Amino acid sequence: MSQAAIELQRTFSPVLRPFSWVYSGVMRMRGALYGRGLLRTWEPPALTVSVGNVGWGGSGKTPLCGWLLGWARRQGVPSLLLTRGYRAKPVSYPYLVKPGALAEEAGDEPLMLAQDHPDARIVVDPVRSRAGRWAFSQFRPGLVVLDDGFQHMAVKRHVDIVLLTPHDVTEGWNTVIPAGSWREPVSSLRRADAFVLKASPNTFRSLMPLIEERLTRLKKPVFSYMLQPTGVRNLTDGTRQKDFGAGGYVLVSGVGAPAQVRGTAKAYFGYGPAKHMVYDDHHAFTKNDVLDMQVTARRLGCEAVLCTPKDAVKLGPMCSEEFWKFDLQLAFGPSAFVRDTPFDTWWNRRYKAFELRREDNLAWEREQSDSENGSDGDLNG
Secondary structure (H helix, E strand, O other): OOHHHHHHHHHHHHHHHHHHHHHHHHHHHHHHHHHOOOOOOEOOOOEEEEEEEOEOOOOOHHHHHHHHHHHHHHHOOOEEEEEOOOOOOOOOOOEEEOOOOOHHHHOHHHHHHHHHOOOOEEEEOOOHHHHHHHHHHHOOOOEEEEEOOOOOOOEOOOEEEEEEOHHHHOOOOOOEOOOOOEOOOHHHHHHOOEEEEEOOHHHHHHOHHHHHHHHHHHOOOEEEEEEEEEEEEEOOOOOEEOOOOOOOEEEEEOOOOHHHHHHHHHHHHOOOOOEEEEOOOOOOOOHHHHHHHHHHHHHOOOOEEEEOHHHHHHHHHHOOOOEEEEEEEEEEOOOEOOOOOOHHHHHHHHHHHHHHHHHHHHHHHHHHHHHHHHHHHHHHO
């Protein structure tokens, strides 16, 4: 959420707050209807984990989705990711994203995930239950990741992971749209199985008093993570290097939290960009945009234009040799309410527990089937 939008909401909060109460009531009613089974749902026949948030974008859903897909690959578990594909415009639905797809068809984040995880099935469809049924008719995934799924209750999930930002647990706490950034009121957090806060270890520790005050009663673990650059990669030839050798660079970002991108770049290189060219989240870059970046870099004496991996999937086909992207890795940090248990350990336990329950259920079903078949045989004998 942009700082300008936050400032507008602060200014007009007294006027907007009654509309937030109405919207909160609608969302509570919707949740209750799904909870009571009065609205139709579909349950995938494999462990399904929702990665969502309670507020508007910028909480880091895509990196965590990518981590889960990478975990599945390392475990030898076939994986499926269901996403609406924000601003994706495929010819038809469901749309299976291939690594060589066009960004305007697949959407920037689904395409980035498909390129980073070619072994996974990334399916775009605003009707995710339809996409899921289609995918299970074609493949046999052992893990389903529901991208941006906290409010998408038409697909049942077995694990609900809710991402938070520092703004969510400070001044943004329980401020529902249009007066704030939250999509649902605070009561919705009871549905979560775990919370993940995108923050550095120092920031996480500084927020601990508020985390304890506001989340202890939910009795759910709270984890943290941050994205750490490991180097830069050229968009034309894939060359990787550690940095730009103290050379100047122009930073480009079309993401939900541009200030975080600038902060990450400054912390990694030890100095900020000569210029930060900020575009709207999910911006569809044009050749004129690329030309503007090139001209700006040359005017400022910079030999590099640096962007995020999310922007790179859209810029790549139009780029020249001065364009680079960050190589990023997800690093888990401290946690709360689960002593000495990082996120990956907690997740491994949840997956194994689900698999044990599934095996027990399958064994029980086989026993029931054998018993019924045996009874039929006796009656017919």
